[in-house]
Amino acid sequence: MTIPTISLRSTNLAQEVYEACTTSGFFYLEDHDIDAEKLGAWRASQELFLDETKEAIMQKNDSIDREGHTGYTALMHEKLDPSSPIKVGDLKESFYISPNALFGKKQRLPGIIQQYQEGLERLDADCIRVCLVLLQAFAQALKLDPDHFASKHHAEDDRLRLIHYPPASVAEGESGSIRAGSHSDYGSLTLLFQKTVSGLQVQTGTDMWADVPPKPGCLVVNVGDAMEFWSAGLFRSTQHRVVMPRNEAEAVSRFSIAYFCHPDSQALLEPLTKAGSAADDWKAVLQRKGIHALEPMTGGQHLSSRLRSTGL
Ligand SMILES: O=C(O)CCC(=O)C(=O)O
Ligand SMILES: [Fe+2]
Numbered sequence: 001m002t003i004p005t006i007s008l009r010s011t012n013l014a015q016e017v018y019e020a021c022t023t024s025g026f027f028y029l030e031d032h033d034i035d036a037e038k039l040g041a042w043r044a045s046q047e048l049f050l051d052e053t054k055e056a057i058m059q060k061n062d063s064i065d066r067e068g069h070t071g072y073t074a075l076m077h078e079k080l081d082p083s084s085p086i087k088v089g090d091l092k093e094s095f096y097i098s099p100n101a102l103f104g105k106k107q108r109l110p111g112i113i114q115q116y117q118e119g120l121e122r123l124d125a126d127c128i129r130v131c132l133v134l135l136q137a138f139a140q141a142l143k144l145d146p147d148h149f150a151s152k153h154h155a156e157d158d159r160l161r162l163i164h165y166p167p168a169s170v171a172e173g174e175s176g177s178i179r180a181g182s183h184s185d186y187g188s189l190t191l192l193f194q195k196t197v198s199g200l201q202v203q204t205g206t207d208m209w210a211d212v213p214p215k216p217g218c219l220v221v222n223v224g225d226a227m228e229f230w231s232a233g234l235f236r237s238t239q240h241r242v243v244m245p246r247n248e249a250e251a252v253s254r255f256s257i258a259y260f261c262h263p264d265s266q267a268l269l270e271p272l273t274k275a276g277s278a279a280d281d282w283k284a285v286l287q288r289k290g291i292h293a294l295e296p297m298t299g300g301q302h303l304s305s306r307l308r309s310t311g312l
Contacts, residue, residue, distance in 0.1 A: 001204045003212055003220075007031045008133060017134065018141035021223050024210075025236035026202050028218040029134075029191075034126040036193050036257060041123050041162070044116035045255050048095055049164035051112055059110035063095070069159065069307060070096045070107050075166065081181030081241070082309050090180050091168060091244070097160040099124035120160065127191050127259035128155050134189060134221065135261075142231060142272065149230070153188065157262040157303060165199070165242065165254035173244025179254065180242035184289070185224040186306040187262035187299075192220040197254040199246075203239040212240070225289060225306075226263045226299060232271035232281040265300030 005028040006016045020027035036042060048060070063071035073096070076089035098107050101121050109117055135149040142148075165179040179199055194200065194214035201209040202222075212220055228237035245251040263269070271282045286294065297305075 001202075001210050003028055003202070003210070005030055005215070005218060008033075008130065013133075013137045014140035017137045021138065021141070021227070021235040023236070024202055024204065025223040025228075025238035026212060026240075027221050028215050029130070029221045030218050032126075032130050032219055034123070034130065034193075034219070036123060039119035039123045039126075040116045041120060041193070041257055042195060042255060044113045044120060045095075045162045045164060045257065047116075048110065048113050048162065049093060049255075050253070056110070056112050059112055060095075063108075063110050065107075068098065068107075070098050072110075078310050079181060080183040080310055081178075084178070084181050086176050086178060086181070088177060091177055092163055092165045092179055092242075094164070095162040097124070097162070099128065099155050099158050099160065102128075102155070123257075124155075124158075124160055124259075127160065127261075128158070130191060130219075131158075131189060131259070131261040138189075138227065138235070142234075144272070149188065149227075152263050152267040152299075153261065154264055155261075157187075157265055157300065159260045159262075161258045161260065163256045163258065165197075165256075167252050168245055169251055170245050170247065173246065177244060178241060179244055182239045182241040183310075184228075184237040184239055185222060185260060186226070186303050187224040187260045188226040189224055189261050190222050191259040191261070192222070193257040194220065195255040197250055197252060199242045199244075199250055199254055200256075201241055201243060203241075209241070209243075224260070224262075225302060226267075226269055228285055229269040229282075229296075229302075230272055232273070232278040233285040234281075262303060263299035265298060265303075267299040268296045269299060269302055270296035 009031045060072040079089040136146045139148040198213040200212045225237045
């Protein structure tokens with residue numbers, strides 16, 4: 001399966017995203033006008049994760065806010081695939097940033113990356129801009145009012161996540177550990193910046209995975225569970241994972257940045273239409289996601305239940 005590349009400036013955006021979202025649920029996005037390098041986001045990540053001084057470790061631990069789901073998550077703390085027989089958590093560490101700073105509620109960043117606060121806020125704003133254009137394209141693709149989804153998204157639960165997968169040998173990978181276990185994303189859509197190292201894979205069938213390597217100038221966009229619920233399974237919130245190094249080039253530190261766009265906490269995740277076969281499709285989606293209640297959940301309920309199941 002090839003992952004298509006779509007230009008945010010395409011005059012045929014709705015049709016192109018429809019094709020991608022109803023097949024793999026993944027696409028590369030170009031012409032998005034976000035320069036993570038210029039905004040200092042990669043430097044912030046490197047300084048945050050590669051600084052192992054006592055002071056830096058203390059600042060990272062102090063930043064943890066479990067209730068607000070912001071701040072640092074340590075190596076092996078999260079297990080994205082709770083059903084996996086692997087005993088240890090994922091071989092990654094991360095830092096969650098809430099875009100609330102844009103709405104006057106500042107999250108205090110650790111001193112070692114405070115100088116990047118403005119650039120990271122700008123990155124949040126750029127991601128929100130791109131997400132809104134995509135949400136409008138999703139609505140048009142489904143023949144809805146263009147603001148149908150955008151009106152349910154005010155970024156209150158969105159998170160920017162700086163992620164670091166520490167160096168690991170190829171032999172370690174053979175022991176069964178994983179950098180990020182198989183999972184689908186919980187929100188409406190995700191924008192993913194990959195720096196240089198490969199490892200991300202999308203599931204294309206039972207035990208079949210396709211690589212989604214970094215592509216210069218492109219973000220990776222994928223559909224999340226909320227969009228899958230609303231479209232009764234037509235848009236695919238596909239399982240994906242990050243595998244352990246398979247060669248020397250992947251054995252180094254891997255950096256990525258994800259922007260998780262979530263529906264407003266009160267938004268109901270129910271299918272747009274329950275008529276005809278949509279009702280059965282909806283039940284099939286719930287079953288696939290391991291959700292037993294047939295009552296629609298809110299965006300907030302789905303997010304907390306998924307975060308809890310992964311150890312966060
Ligand atoms: O780091 C990556 O490339 C993917 C991470 C991911 O899928 C996630 O954090 O949800
Ligand atoms: Fe993901």
